[in-house]
Amino acid sequence: MTAAGYSAELTEPLAAPLTAFIVHLASEKRHSPRTCDSYQRDLQRFGQWLLAGEQASWARVSGHDLRRYVASLSRDGISGRSIARHLSAIRRFYQFLLREKLVQDNPALDIRAPKSPRRLPRAADVDQLNQLLNAPADDPLEVRDLSMFELMYSCGLRLSELAGLDLDAVDARGGEVRVLGKGGKERVLPVGRKALEALGAWLAVRPAVAQESEPALFVSQRGGRLSNRSIQSRLGRWGVVKGAEQRLHPHMLRHSFASHLLESSGDLRAVQELLGHADIATTQVYTHLDFQHLARVYDQSHPRSRRRGGRNPDDNQ
Known part of the structure; x- marks a missing residue:
């Protein structure tokens, strides 16, 4: 026209x-x-x-x-x-x-559009995700991949947080992982039993793959730190090989973590604390929640936690 x-x-x-x-x-x-x-x-x-x-x-x-x-x-x-x-x-x-000298100013210069609500990815079904994570790892790289995906889902990690993990960030005995989030904010998260088992399997084969001086927890076939893009690619591959009904991507695991935990616990504040939200207006109200409270909610609610009945006080001995 x-x-x-x-x-x-x-x-x-x-x-x-x-x-x-x-x-x-x-x-x-x-x-x-x-x-x-x-x-x-x-x-x-x-x-x-x-x-x-x-x-x-x-x-x-x-x-x-x-x-x-x-x-x-x-x-x-x-x-x-x-x-x-x-x-x-x-x-x-x-x-x-x-x-063209038809107006004297531009009234639109300082006008901004309202932000659209961010569309969250669909959370994976608990049973389907359990089936995918229970699939056997057929080689050392798949052992690594399963360990990464279990940890992402177990802790609700961002992709960058997972890729940035070093060996000393994991306390397998205490069942915790130390994560550096957005803005350099560090948080300590409980790790579920299945993720700890997968991490143990990976750590057993990691020396054969990693360069001797490499501090990264997850390394590539060449021995250096695994990149964000490689993790995305490996998760997509895992979904295809293991028969996922939808495309798998890192944020879907994080969103599934939050959705499944919230459905089970109803504790929105604990879930947001575990996610490490960067919005100060949101995170400030959660600062009084200590790790023991978060761990208790986690163990009672997460589908792959160490025990659904609660944390055993002797676990950290």
């Missing part, structure tokens, strides 16, 4: 500058017809909203007007990402209007 076709519904003071802008994008900026089409639709919608409010001049639009427009888009169910696209189109349009 032509620029005139989009702008015909607008009054002349709105339509003429919009038409000139689209021509500018197509002829001077050499944008594709599809890109021009997108700008037309977004700016046409804004223009129609202005007319509905009896506003017939681009030059009279204020930042307050734009905030009201953003609110109206949000009420209409438009996502934060789409609203950001609308604002980008408006911002660029006003840059053009400034160049």
Whole structure:
């Protein structure tokens, strides 16, 4: 559709500058017809909203007007990402209007779109995940992989946290792992029985793979620290080889950890503490929760904890 076709519904003071802008994008900026089409639709919608409010001049639009427009888009169910696209189109349009001396300022400069709620991955079914993690490891690299995946699910680790683990971070006797999270914040997490067993199997074969001076807990076939991308790739491979019904990726294990633990315990604060959330407004309310409380919730609730009946005080002896 032509620029005139989009702008015909607008009054002349709105339509003429919009038409000139689209021509500018197509002829001077050499944008594709599809890109021009997108700008037309977004700016046409804004223009129609202005007319509905009896506003017939681009030059009279204020930042307050734009905030009201953003609110109206949000009420209409438009996502934060789409609203950001609308604002980008408006911002660029006003840059053009400034160049043409049709307006005195750009009211969209300081307007931001609302954040869209982050879409969490679907948590894996407990039985399916147990089946995958109970699958046998057929070679030393699979022994390593199973150990990594058990630990990720057991502790709800981020990918970067897992890759950054060193040998001295694991206290197998105490059933704990020391993790360096976002912002350099360290936390100590309980490790479930199955993960400890898998770690023991990996540590038994690790010397044959790792370079002598390598501190990393998980190493590649060449003996150095395993990269984030390699861990992602190995988890995807594990899912394919072991018959997963959905694509496996690191954050799915972390999300499954949180979902399964929360379903069992109902203790949202403990789960968020175990996850090591970086948001200070969230994490501050959990600082009074000590490790023993977290460990007790963990042992009573996690599907692969050492014992469902609670932690034995002698376990840490």
